Amino acid sequence: MADDSLPRVATDAVIFTVIGGTPHVLLVQMKKKPFAGRWAFPGGVIGARETTEAAARRILRTQTGVTDAYLEQLGTFDAVDRDPLGRVVTVAWFALVPAAGVALKTTDRYADVRWWPASRLPPLAYDHRAMARAAxxxxxxxxGYSNVAWSLLPKAFPLSDLQAAYEAFLGxxxxxxxxxxxxxxxxxxxxxxxxxxxxxHRPAALYRFAKRAPAFVDVL
Amino acid sequence: MADDSLPRVATDAVIFTVIGGTPHVLLVQMKKKPFAGRWAFPGGVIGARETTEAAARRILRTQTGVTDAYLEQLGTFDAVDRDPLGRVVTVAWFALVPAAGVALKTTDRYADVRWWPASRLPPLAYDHRAMARAAxxxxxxxxGYSNVAWSLLPKAFPLSDLQAAYEAFLGxxxxxxxxxxxxxxxxxxxxxxxxxxxxxHRPAALYRFAKRAPAFVDVL
DNA sequence: ACAAAAGTGTTGTTACTACACCCATGG
DNA sequence: CCATGGGTGTAGTAACAACACTTTTGT
Structure with a gap:
């Protein structure tokens, strides 16, 4: 059992993609009490010599097999009672992955893994509803102000797919x-x-991103 | 001594103001090893039932007496070796305060407290240089995209002061x-x-912010 | 031939930038 | 009367938004 006076530090991963023109997020179904059956973002306590970013990459790889997605720190959630089992401070990261070629992998930690439409999420465990909103x-x-959309699409794509991704998130x-x-x-x-x-129908020209690395640009 | 396998969780506060048309940050001079004499952002390990936001407000109040400034989570810094004395994960917050009416208070925790010009900082402890850049x-x-400048100025101010604040940060x-x-x-x-x-010289008209609460606006 | 999505230019409007002189006050 | 910063309008330009028809392919 962990020392009650020291918070544990965890990471949660909010993984986005676009499916059929609407934004989706990856949720896992919890097995253990007190949230058995509830859906949540995949996450967990970090290792003794692991950063939260490394933990987020590990979770991303474990659940989706993706290794080179755009990953950014979303923020830290640390309400004292956010976890009923004890003080857990969690650092949330979010990732953008292309839907094509992602094979969801369930682990024995979770009962199920699924993409959910971001606008129609089920009840979530912990404070994950607020996390979803923030993400x-x-x-x-x-x-709107960067080129991170490269992370939502494969290397070559028709322009309509890119536009659909923007429309999906911007609504x-x-x-x-x-x-x-x-x-x-x-x-x-x-x-x-x-x-x-x-x-x-008429074939579409394929485009690629000039840079597949984060940069600031006024897209909209 | 804390359990070596569990990280401790801390907060650091990056407190900004504008003095004489240039942005300044508040630094404290450390007393204890291994950074004795070095400057750093004020901070420390959070209480057992304290959030990092509450800790940041406490630090702001303790060092400056300010209680209602704009405060925002900057991000979490968690490199494994960022603190030579053990694993410390720190959640950085930043605040904007009006220079006028702030009386810096030193505590016995620190050797000194001072405003430093943000572009000419001394060598900093820990990873605080990266923190300063990010902040x-x-x-x-x-x-550029919000009204948070209200937090840098008193309730009524001549327009030139507001403009000077913008020019100071935007350079x-x-x-x-x-x-x-x-x-x-x-x-x-x-x-x-x-x-x-x-x-x-000619007296200037005094303005006030329509809202002294965070809002999104395209200022620039 | 039909369905389905791709591709392609112009025009009006709006928002931004650049710019210079007179005014009110204190010393 | 002089120094200091306060206050005010216009015109040119560049970016953005709105808009509809033709083309290519598969069935």
Whole structure:
């Protein structure tokens, strides 16, 4: 048993993706009391010589297999009674991953793992509802002033997919022409020269991000 | 002695103000080894039933007497070796206070307390240099898209003081006319009807913030 | 031929930037 | 009367928003 006077330090990972034009987050279903059956963000107490960032990367890898996603510290949640079993201070991180090629892996720690639409979450354990709100607000803002959308898409993508990702998180429709113009003018995306194939309509040009690394840009 | 396998949780407070047109931060001089004589942000391990926000408010009150400043979580710093005496995870908060009416109070914990110009800091203890960089970047950004500048000024102020605060943090000159127009158009400041007096030049109209509470606005 | 999504230009409006002179007060 | 900072308007420019039809492919 841990010393009652010292808080334990944990990490929670809020993992976002876009599925079918709407933002989704990864939730796990808890096994243990007092939240058995409840859904929550995957997380846990950090190792003795582990940083919270390393823990977040570990969780991301364990649950999704993704290793190079955009990962950012969201903030620390430390209300005294947030965990009924004792004082736990948790550092939340959020990640953006492309939906394609992610195979969710359940572990024996959890009863289930699932993508949930970010706007229709089930009741969550701990203070994870507030965490979800904060994370969604952060991602929305971040998309507007940075290039982090690269982390939501595969290396090459039709422009409509990128636009759909923006529309999904921003919750509003954007104009195709203005959107393309802006992104090209900023040098954010560049054409690969390749095209989509096998879809029942005109093939789309594939683009890639000029930089797949965080940068500040006025997208909107 | 604390259990070596459990990190301790601390808070550090990065307290900003504007003095003579340049941004300053509050630093304390450490007494104890291994950083005796070094400057650092005031901070310390949190109480058993204390949140990091409460701790930050306590530190702010203790060092400056200020109780109602804008306070925001900056982020958590948790490199394994950031404290040579053992694992300490610290949650940094930053505050904005008006220079006028702040009487710095030293405590017996520290050898000295002083305002330092944010661009010319002495060597700092721990990872506080990185903390300072992050805090300054955050404040700069925040001033651009929010009304938090209210926390840097007294309740009534001449417009030139507000402009000086912006210029101090942004590091660039702004145009008087454009600045006033923008703030009025946004409804961010309103004239009080009163004027400055006793200065050796034309008296300035005093303004106040429409809201002295956090809000999002496109200032720049 | 039809369905489905891709691609492509122009125009009006708005917001931003740049800029210089006179005014009120204290000493 | 002089020094100091306060106060005020306009015009050019650049960015943004709104908008509809044609093209290419698969079935």
């Amino acid at each position: 969604l607000a952060r991602v929305r803002a971040k998309l 509003q429709a954007l104009d195709k022409r203005n959107f393309l113009r802006k992104l090209l003018a900023l040098g954010l995306v560049v054409p690969t020269g390749r095209r989509t194939a096998g879809c029942a | 300054l970047a955050r404040v700069r950004a925040k001033l 660039q000159a702004l145009d008087k006319r454009n600045f006033l127009r923008k703030l009025l158009a946004l409804g961010l400041v309103v004239p009080t009807g009163r004027r400055t007096a006793g200065c050796a």
